[in-house]
Amino acid sequence: MERDATILDKGHRRGPLTENAGVNRVTVAKIETGRKQGSVTTLRALADAPGVSMGDLAG
Template identity: 55%
Template structure:
């Protein structure tokens, strides 16, 4: 068995808190590095809230990018009516279609699915 050390409970709690803070700081640094590399982006709170509320991710990302449905259709090669159907929830879109939209919007497929 290894060596044992006895410390006051308050000191132990302080060490646990410091370890948690260090983990948070490291996570922050990784996130900021990913943003600096262009691997991640900051999403304004208003758009994030819309995604969390369950609004169509295609619509939210399209509007965040400042695109109309027609512009997204031209960029992605997906018919504008199909985009409208996906945004309204009338259709879900195939994986191939969502991939084209994701590529045109500069997001991952998982951001739209």
């Protein structure tokens, strides 16, 4: 998933990112690999955790 890669490229590690967002690491991995589509709520939580916009999350 390119959306999460954008955040990870900015220096955020997956573990702290998922913990701060309250999103399971397995869920993020599935979204990244395209095996699962992230809900708006999940994507918002991932964007808010490091303080980026939904636009940044979308790439």
